[in-house]
Amino acid sequence: MGGWKITKPLDPPEVWGAGISYEAARGRYTEDVKDKGMTIYDMVYNAERPEIFFKATANRCVGHMEPIRVRSDSSWTLPEPELGVVLSSSGRPLAFTVVDDVSARDIESENPLYLPQSKIYAGSCAVGPFLVTPDEVGDPYSLEVNLRILRGGKEVFSGRTNTSRMRRRIDEQVKYLTRDNPVPDGTLLSTGTGIVPGRDVDLREGDVVEITIDKLGTQVTPVVKGKG
Template identity: 30%
Template sequence: MKLLRFGPRGAEKPGLLDTTGTIRDLSALVDDITPALMTADDWTRLRAAAADAGSLPAVAAADAARLGPPVAGVGNILCIGLNYRDHAAETGSPEPTEPIVFNKHTSALSGPDDPLPLPRGSLRTDWEAELGIVIGKPCNGARERDALDHVAGFCVGNDVSERTYQFDRGGQWIKGKSCPGFCPLGPWLVTPDEIDDPQDLGVWLEVNGERMQDGSTRDMVFGVAHLISYLSRFFTLMPGDVILTGTPAGTGMGHKRYLKQGDEMRLGIDGLGEQRQKVVENAFAAV
């Protein structure tokens, strides 16, 4: 099942993508795709709707011109640093012995194809294609073998990062990770039954048509189940929390090349769809 949210920012409606690639409106069944919706009963009801998707209203292309993040009401965005062996190598860093954990502010959330405002004074704004995990039920102290039971679905994420803010301004990485538009999610929230193995997914990103990242989740230092179990040792993961699981080699930092106004990124993950963001002038205040 591929769930999504379509429409203008702040007024998105719930939908699903049927097997023909048509977006179907779920508004008659649910108000939105929210953390409160992620119970087993809700998922069963939506799967039944997906099985009979032809009975749901098709969404006109004009109404689906914009997709929002596939989940509303995200509580936390938790990120894992240096979690691909080749990315750790390209930064000159050793492989971590425990997951490196940091946050992105939720105000960084954007739709998968929304423009990316370049921070004013940006020197090193970078890209990071990542597998996103959305938690579906509370998770505290989960055993690794049970960790995937807490997953509502998977999605594509782009952990956009301003490296100057991240590394040269002191303090925590969150400052370089949380500018407006720095967390595109989607296009879809794909339920786990559609993903045979989250540790066998291709992850790629292009800038202006040039392939920059071309990796696989097989290269993760810490896999999905381990990350969920590990994080739940320290705090309770809640429905709607998002975990971005790290990025493969090929970042701007690795290429010594960073984003500029007019650049266009395209990125995707096997089975989870594609994103596209154009870098535009920033209307927000300078940092």
């Protein structure tokens, strides 16, 4: 018999994402867009309505130790470590998990209308390694989030934040996600990132991404480039 393998803890029928949900996260995004002055990121940072976007389906997701992908037409793709929330069809949180909202930042920054192409492709979303129930997590706004990118076994980037810095709370995100938009049981909401590396960092074939969130474990994914 072969060895055991940890893979996705669930096959989410839908994955949705939230953007610009952390304090100061807009600053890095604003630096990367071509517009000058007030940008769409500045505008949504203070707007009543949060950014909510469709991210993935189950066949576009990978699990712990499975490869995430850089699009074949992207030269600047980044991991986005995020707290994931598994929802019931009524919007009730069922579990929490680690999510990597892999994003082709060069495509998004070229034109905001390219956001779906930046976000939605094979291997663009990593989930797991575990699902942890709300009673085990306790306060979801006190979790440390750590990101490491390894290249040839050496660390080329590290960053950290804490979910206490979330400006857009989970209930607010869920309210807008489910408004006039029925979601099935098991829908996964990725609640946004507070770690956004700059242009001097990019994912390359052979890199390894490590994301650790308190109480949720460490997700490790190798990086490949090209078609899924």
